[in-house]
Amino acid sequence: MCASETNGDLADFFEPLNQKFRIYAAKGKRRPVSHPTEFSGVPETLPWQNRVRSISTPSRSHDEDQMLERFLQSLAGDYVPLAVVVNEQMEPLHILGDSDGYFRRPSGRQTNDITKNVVKDLAIPLATGLQKVFKTSEELKYTSIRIHWREELKTVQVRIRPLPGKKGQESLAAVFIEEMASPKEAVGGGTPVYDINLEAEQRIHDLEQELQFSRENLQATIEELETSNEELQATNEELLASNEELQSTNEELQSVNEELHTVNAEHQSKIIELTELNNDLDNLMASTRIATLILDENLNVRRFTPEIRRIFRILDGDIGRPMNHLTHNLMDEDLLELVQDVTHRGVEKEREVRTREGDWLQMRILPYHIGVSAISGVVLTFIDIGLLKTVQNMLSDRETLISSLYRASPVGVSRVANRILLDVNDQLCQALGYSREELVGRSARLLYPSTEEFEAVGKDLYEQIRKHSIGTMETRWRCKDGTVFPVLLNASSLHPGNPENGATFTALDLSIRKQETVKAQVNEERYRRLMDTLAEGIVYYNAQGEIISANPAAQHILGLSSNPATGQIAANPDWTVLREDGTEWPAEQQPPMIALRTGLPVKAAVMGLADRQPGQTRWLRVSAIPLFDPGKKSPIEIYSIFHDITESVETGHKLARTQHELQELTRFAQPVLDALTTRIAALKKSSETASDPHAWQDCTCESLNMLQRLIEKIPTLSNPV
The missing domain is CATH 3.30.450.20 (PAS domain)
Known part of the structure; x- marks a missing residue:
């Protein structure tokens, strides 16, 4: 039953086998008791540990047991005498029939022995008969047994028959007790008549023989004891001497005990030292960050460091577990074979291994030595060499690079x-x-x-x-x-x-x-001469827009000056850069800066340099060309070429002024010409009536023609050459 269940009212029908686990055995059926002093039909059974049970007893259903019980009870009163089934322990297992007058419950400690629960007159026949039947396995019958029942004397016969059974089953016997009508009925059939006096006499004779044998044995024992007493006296004297020796030995043992106490104290200190040493070893192994697995001679796990969990799936409870029960994440490695090879040969192995996560480890498998040539296990260590592999690859690449540099x-x-x-x-x-x-x-x-x-x-x-x-x-x-x-x-x-x-x-x-170098010097001299003799100015700018070199023409035209100490070239601070229209030109918008910023050439730009002190202006035609390094988009230098166009610019300015003056003259001469033409026309009309008008007319016409020709030439003069 489970822990929450109990047998309740059925406690009388079950025998507890194990109170802790609540295991009970059924006692079987009991016949109702009609009187408190009446003997129970089913005796109390022994615990299951003390009884030999049948191995193959056929089980019956509850309905069949009830039917068989009812059938036997119906036969008990009319056809069957009092029958009792008894085992070899003299325990009644089943009673069929009326047991009143034959069985009784004595006062005191209760027992299941049938000889203790029957009337006194039946105890000896039952004890003697059951022992013979179980010993010989033959049926036995006693007659003319007188028993006292309720102050009356009656005669009964007892028949004991062994019950058949299979091998391994418990031996049983059936005891039948029948009341006899008269003693004469017991004579026929050759059945022995139970005579209590004869049986008692035979029993007394047997007991006397046993008593005589016991006396003889006792006398021999007494003689032996006397001899032993003498020996014991001698032994006692020896023991006294031994006692003295033991006392001296005791004193020696006390001194030895004191020495043992000293040795024990030393051992305690040694144990403490060993404990500290073991702790130091554990901390040392953990602090090295080296994955270590120690196996015993049977390749079972003895000890490991926490780092080993990177390689093996192992728990703290796996101490003592075989190595082949553990799984690892190493690629293409049969660790068990390697470990067994090291165990058999006693030679360490070392190799580089790789995990499935891509980590590189240096694996060493060493024999666990306990002596010069004795091996008692294997030690596996795994050192992380990921950084070393990276350095090796870097060194290999560096070596390859150096080799290529050597060759190239x-x-x-x-x-x-x-x-x-x-x-x-x-x-x-x-x-x-x-x-x-x-x-x-x-x-x-x-x-x-x-x-x-x-x-x-x-x-x-x-x-x-x-x-x-x-x-x-x-x-x-x-x-x-x-x-x-x-x-x-x-x-x-x-x-x-x-x-x-x-x-x-x-x-x-x-x-x-x-x-x-000589060729370069010759070319440089040729280039220098060319730069010095050119009429055009050439100026080089660096990537920051600073002048780094200029030929003599440029220095003369621009008025550049160089600092001998620093080598820097600076422009004249009194000059102002002008656009072509005469407005001031900011430095960041000048052609060299635009070419430097955009990387595009600027060509034929007109630039003026105005000297603030004398008030003169010099005009230049400027081109800026960027220079690039191969593969780069930003220019590294700018060179600017320019030549002086001051005369051309000034001539253009003079022509412009002349054209402007002619246009103004035309603007003023045209109204005069128109008025003169009108007046001449009027004179022509009036000259027709005047006397001798021809001379005046000729003069006037000639003046008009000259003025007309002058006006026609004005547009031609106004155009610049």
């Missing part, structure tokens, strides 16, 4: 330690005419035409390296064919803190460079 460098490159060539590139081999095998491992003295130059480089150049970690020096080298050529050596220490570890050298052949 247009100058000779070598690595030297203690003035011994350790490595050279192909360009250096080609320049010197040696192969790589002929140079590597040789002294650098091979490259110098004289010992003096070799020692001079060792003194001056290496002194620069020791002081500044770098150095530069010009010297001469000798090729394999004996040709001597100038070189420029540039050196850098491999380890600035320790220059003795070596240096890297670059060697530049100066013979070609000097030829190119």
Whole structure:
């Protein structure tokens, strides 16, 4: 039953087997008791631990049990005598029939023994008969047994029959008690008549024989005891001597006990030290941040650090668990096989492994030594080498880059330690005419035409390296064919803190460079002469709009001045820049600044320079051209070309003024001409009536014609040439 259930009113029908788990066994059916002193039809059963139960007892349903019970009860009164089923423990299991007068409950402690619960006259026959029947497995019958019942004497016969059963079932016997009408009925059939006097006499004889045997044994025992007493006396004397020895031994033990107390105290301190050492070891293993897994000789988990959870799915409760029960996240690794190989061979293994998350680890599998040649497990350690792999990749890329620079460098490159060539590139081999095998491992003295130059480089150049970690020096080298050529050596220490570890050298052949320098000097001189002789001014501006150079014509035209100390060129502060219309021109809007800002050329712009002191103006035609580095969008320099157009501008201004004056003259002459024409027309009319008008008319017409021609020439004069 569960914890909340109870047997209630049925407690009498169940026997508790386990009170804690509430396990009960049914006691079977009980026949109702009609009288308090009447013997119960079903005796109390022993606990299940003390009884041998049938292994294959067939179970019956509740209805069949009731039917069988009713059938037996109906037979008990008329056909069946009093019958009792008894086991080997003398316990009545079932009673059929009226037991009144045969069974009784004695006072005192209750028991299930049938010989204790029957009347006194039946106790001895039942005890004797049941023992014989269980021993021989044969039926037995006693007759003429007189019993006292309610102050009356009656004769009964007892028949005991073993009940058949299967192997492994409990042995049972059926006891039938029948009341006899007269003692004569017990004579026939050869059945033994139970004579209590004869049986008692036989029993007394047997007991006397047993008593005699016991007396003889007792006498022998007494003699042995007397002998043993003497021996014990001697032993007692020995024990007294031993006691004295034990007392001395006790004193020794007390001293030993004191020593043990001292040793115990030392052991306690050792235990404390071991505990602290164990704690230190745990903290040390945790502080190293190294994933560690320790396995015993059976490859079971003994100890691990918290970092191991990055590799294995392991819990604190997995101590003692086999390793093959754990799963890991390493790629392409059979850890169990590796661990078993280390266990069998006793040789550690080390390799780089990678997790499924992409982390790189350095795995070491070491045998767990407990002696010189004794192994008792395996230790697995995993160290994070992600940063190391990154550095290795960087170093590999750097080495690849350096190798490519060695191969692609247009100058000779070598690595030297203690003035011994350790490595050279192909360009250096080609320049010197040696192969790589002929140079590597040789002294650098091979490259110098004289010992003096070799020692001079060792003194001056290496002194620069020791002081500044770098150095530069010009010297001469000798090729394999004996040709001597100038070189420029540039050196850098491999380890600035320790220059003795070596240096890297670059060697530049100066013979070609000097030829190119001479050519460059010639071209520069040609360019300088061209700049100096040009009538046009040329000015260079840097990316910040500052003048960096100007030819003499520009300096003369613009009135530029240079500062010898700084080398800067500055414009005349008394000059003002004007537009073509005469207005002032801001510096940020002038052609060089526009070309610098936009990156587009500005051509043929007219610009005026007005001198504030004399009041003169100089006019220039300016072009600004930007210069670019390859691949860049912003100009790095601007050069501006300009020439003086002051005369052309001033001529244009004079023509403009003349045109303006002619236009004004025309504007004033035209009304006069119109008035004169009108007056002449009037004179013509009046001259027809006058005498001798021809002379006046001719003069007037001539003047008019001259004035007309003058007016016609005015538009022609007004146009600028």
